[in-house]
Amino acid sequence: MKYFNSYKLFYGKDFIKQYFALSALNMAVILITGLLMFLINNEGFHGFMTGFIPLVCGAFAMGFGFGLVNSVFIGNLPANPGYKFFHSVAGGAEHFKRAILFSNIMSLFPIALYGAVGGLVFRHYIIVVMTVTGLFMMAITNITSHMTSPWIRIGSFCVIGFAYGFYAGVNGDEEEGVAVLPLNATIMICAAVLVFYIVSLIVVTTTAEKRWSKEG
Amino acid sequence: MDTILTSKGLTKKYSKFTLGGIDLELPKGFATALIGANGAGKTTLIDVLCGVIHANAGEVTYFGEYKDIDSAALRERIGYCAAQGFFPAAWKAKDIAEAMSVVYEKFDRERFNKLCQELEVDDENTKKAKPMYKQSDGNRMRTALAAVFARETDLLILDEPGSSLDPLMRDRLCDRMRGYLDDGDGEKSILFSTHNIADMENAADYAVFMDKGQIIEQGFVEDLKEKYVIVRGDAADYDNARALMLSHNVNKTVFEGLALAAHKNRFEAEGAVCERPTLQQLSIGMLKYAEERR
Amino acid sequence: MRILQNSDVPIYKQIATQFKDDIMSGAIAEGEYLPSIRGLAKDLKISVITTMKAYEQLSDEGLIAPVQGKGYIVNPQDREMVREQHLRLLEQHLQNAMESAKLAGVSREELIKMITVLYEI
Numbered sequence: 001m002k003y004f005n006s007y008k009l010f011y012g013k014d015f016i017k018q019y020f021a022l023s024a025l026n027m028a029v030i031l032i033t034g035l036l037m038f039l040i041n042n043e044g045f046h047g048f049m050t051g052f053i054p055l056v057c058g059a060f061a062m063g064f065g066f067g068l069v070n071s072v073f074i075g076n077l078p079a080n081p082g083y084k085f086f087h088s089v090a091g092g093a094e095h096f097k098r099a100i101l102f103s104n105i106m107s108l109f110p111i112a113l114y115g116a117v118g119g120l121v122f123r124h125y126i127i128v129v130m131t132v133t134g135l136f137m138m139a140i141t142n143i144t145s146h147m148t149s150p151w152i153r154i155g156s157f158c159v160i161g162f163a164y165g166f167y168a169g170v171n172g173d174e175e176e177g178v179a180v181l182p183l184n185a186t187i188m189i190c191a192a193v194l195v196f197y198i199v200s201l202i203v204v205t206t207t208a209e210k211r212w213s214k215e216g
Numbered sequence: 217m218d219t220i221l222t223s224k225g226l227t228k229k230y231s232k233f234t235l236g237g238i239d240l241e242l243p244k245g246f247a248t249a250l251i252g253a254n255g256a257g258k259t260t261l262i263d264v265l266c267g268v269i270h271a272n273a274g275e276v277t278y279f280g281e282y283k284d285i286d287s288a289a290l291r292e293r294i295g296y297c298a299a300q301g302f303f304p305a306a307w308k309a310k311d312i313a314e315a316m317s318v319v320y321e322k323f324d325r326e327r328f329n330k331l332c333q334e335l336e337v338d339d340e341n342t343k344k345a346k347p348m349y350k351q352s353d354g355n356r357m358r359t360a361l362a363a364v365f366a367r368e369t370d371l372l373i374l375d376e377p378g379s380s381l382d383p384l385m386r387d388r389l390c391d392r393m394r395g396y397l398d399d400g401d402g403e404k405s406i407l408f409s410t411h412n413i414a415d416m417e418n419a420a421d422y423a424v425f426m427d428k429g430q431i432i433e434q435g436f437v438e439d440l441k442e443k444y445v446i447v448r449g450d451a452a453d454y455d456n457a458r459a460l461m462l463s464h465n466v467n468k469t470v471f472e473g474l475a476l477a478a479h480k481n482r483f484e485a486e487g488a489v490c491e492r493p494t495l496q497q498l499s500i501g502m503l504k505y506a507e508e509r510r
Numbered sequence: 511m512r513i514l515q516n517s518d519v520p521i522y523k524q525i526a527t528q529f530k531d532d533i534m535s536g537a538i539a540e541g542e543y544l545p546s547i548r549g550l551a552k553d554l555k556i557s558v559i560t561t562m563k564a565y566e567q568l569s570d571e572g573l574i575a576p577v578q579g580k581g582y583i584v585n586p587q588d589r590e591m592v593r594e595q596h597l598r599l600l601e602q603h604l605q606n607a608m609e610s611a612k613l614a615g616v617s618r619e620e621l622i623k624m625i626t627v628l629y630e631i
Contacts, residue, residue, distance in 0.1 A: 005318045006318075008314060008315070008318055009315050009318045009319060012304070012306065012307050012308075012310075012311030012314060012315065075304070080301075080304070080305075081300075081301030081302070081303060081304055081305045081348065081349075082301070082302070082303055082304030082305070082307070083268075083301070084263070084268050084296075084298040084301070084302055085298070085302050085303050085304075085315075087267070087268045087269075088266050088267060088268050088291070088296045088298075089291060089319040089320075090286070090287075090288035090290075090291035090292060090319060091286075091288055091319075095319070213270060245548075245558070246558055246559060247557065247558065390555070391552070391555065394548070394551055394552040394555070394557075394558070395552055397548045397551070397552075397558055398546070398548040398549050398551070398552045400548075401546065401548060402548070417557075418515075418555055418556045418557050418560075419557060420557055421557045421558045421559035421562075422559070436559050437557060437559055437560075438522065438559050438560060438562075438563045441520075492520060
C-alpha cells in the first residue's frame with residue numbers, strides 16, 4: 001500500500017484505471033486475433049496476423065515498460081511543472097524510491113505476459129526480442145534517469161535492430177523477413193539482459209535519494 | 217517579539233547569482249511580505265526555506281524547534297505554494313486531491329472542493345475537468361491556493377500568490393489571508409512574496425525588502441512608515457535636499473524621494489514637504505535606493 | 511466603525527480615535543473586551559499590525575489594558591476625568607443652545623425658564 005501510494009503521488013489518480021484498461025485492451029486484441037486465426041482458415045490472413053500481431057505486442061511490451069517507469073522520473077526534473085510540489089512534501093526521496101520500484105514491478109507483468117504470449121502462442125521471436133528490448137530500456141531508464149535516457153534508448157534500440165538485421169543477413173535467412181536466433185543464443189541474451197536489469201534496480205534503489213536531492 | 221522562523225547566514229550560490237547571507241526573523245502571528253524586483257532572489261529564498269532546494273551554508277530554525285526541513289512533522293505544518301507550475305501539467309483537481317491526501321495527514325478534501333468552488337475553478341466533482349496545462353495561470357494559482365488552504369497548517373509560505381490573479385481575486389486572497397491569521401489567533405503566520413505590493417498592502421504586517429540576493433531592510437510596516445518619509449519639493453531646492461535623500465527622482469519642475477523621518481525638520485526648513493509613505497511608496501523608494509547604491 | 515483608506519490621518523489613528531470616543535461616551539463599557547486584533551483586521555480589511563498599533567496607542571493612554579490570551583479590556587475610567595469630559599460636553603451644548611436662543615430672540619430669563627421646565631419633565 002505504501003508503494004502504491006507513493007506511485008499514486010507521482011502519477012495522479014487514474015493510474016489503476018488506465019493501467020488495467022490498457023492491459024485489458026492489449027489482451028483482448030491478442031485473444032481475439034488468436035481466436036480468429038483458429039476459426040478462419042485462410043492462408044493470407046494467417047500470414048498477415050502472424051506478422052502483424054507480434055509487432056503490435058512487441059511495441060506494447062516495450063512502451064508499457066518504460067512508460068510507467070518514466071512517469072516517475074519526470075517528477076525529478078526541475079524544469080517540469082510539479083517539481084516544486086514533489087520536492088516540498090515530507091519524505092519526497094522515500095516516495096521517489098518506492099515509486100520507482102513499484103513502477104518497475106507493475107511494468108514487469110505486461111512484459112512477462114507479452115513475452116510468454118510471443119514465445120508460446122505465436123512462436124515468434126520478434127516478441128521475445130522486443131520484450132527483452134523493453135526490459136533493457138527500463139534498465140537504462142533506471143540507471144540514467146530521464147534526462148539522458150531518451151538518447152541512450154534510441155541508440156540502443158537502433159543497435160539492437162541493426163544487429164538483428166545483420167544477423168539475419170549473414171545467415172541468409174530471409175523467410176518472413178525476420179530471422180530466428182538459435183535457442184541458446186536467445187537464452188544467453190535474455191539472461192544477460194535480466195542480469196543487467198537486476199543490476200539497474202540495485203543501482204536505482206541505492207542512488208534514488210541522492211538523485212532526488214540533486215538540483216538541476 | 218516571538219519568531220516563527222529565523223535564519224542565520226543562509227547562502228545559496230549559483231554561477232551567476234548568490235543569495236545571502238540571509239539573516240531573517242519572521243514575527244509569529246503576522247503576515248510578512250517579501251518585496252523585491254524580479255531577480256532579487258525572492259523565489260530562491262522561499263525555495264530554500266521550503267526545502268525545494270538546499271542551501272550551501274547557514275541554518276534555519278522553524279517554530280523555534282526544527283532545524284531540518286526534511287522532518288515530516290515540520291513539513292506537515294508548512295503550507296507552501298510555488299509561483300507557477302506547482303502541480304504537474306497533466307493533473308486535474310482530483311489528481312491534486314489524491315496526491316495531497318497521500319502526503320499530508322491534515323488535508324481536508326471537502327474543504328478543498330469547497331474552496332475550488334469559491335475560487336471558481338474545477339473541483340473533484342467537475343465533469344470534464346481540465347488538466348493544469350489547459351488552464352490559465354490565474355486558474356492554476358487558484359487551484360494551488362485551494363489545495364494549500366485546504367490543509368491545517370501553522371505557516372503559509374506563498375510565492376507570488378497575487379501576481380497572476382485579477383484584482384477581485386487578489387482582494388479575496390487578502391481576505392483569506394487575514395482570515396487565516398484570525399483563525400490562528402496569533403499562532404499562525406504567513407510569508408508571501410510579491411513584486412507589486414500595491415494590491416496587497418493591507419495584507420502585510422512585516423516587510424522584508426530584497427535586492428540582488430540580499431536583505432536591504434526589514435521591519436514592521438507601521439514602524440517603517442514612521443522611520444521613513446517621502447520628500448517632495450521644487451526642483452530649485454533639490455541641491456540642498458539631495459544629500460539627505462536616500463532615493464532621488466528629479467525633473468525640471470519637482471524632485472521626490474525617500475528619506476529618513478529623522479531629517480524631516482531639515483527638509484521642511486528647505487521648503488520641501490514630507491508625507492508618511494504608503495507601503496507601495498516605501499517599496500519603490502527602497503528598491504530605487506538599492507539600485508542607486510549598487 | 512468608519513475607516514478612510516486614503517485619508518491623511520493614518521488608519522491606526524482613525525481606529526484609536528473612534529474607540530476613544532466610544533469608551534468616553536460609554537458605548538463600550540468598562541470591563542468589556544475590544545474585538546480581537548486579528549478579527550478586527552479581517553473585518554476592516556487592513557493589516558494586523560495596523561489594528562495592533564491602534565490598540566497599543568489606546569493602551570499607552572491608559573484606556574485599555576492587554577489581558578494575557580484574551581485580548582484588550584477597557585479599563586475602569588477615572589470618574590473625575592469622565593465627569594470633566596461630560597461637563598465639557600455640557601458646556602458645548604449650552605453654548606449651542608445660547609447661540610440658537612440669540613438667533614431666535616429668546617431672552618436670558620426665557621431660556622432659563624425653558625431649561626427649568628424641561629428639567630422637571
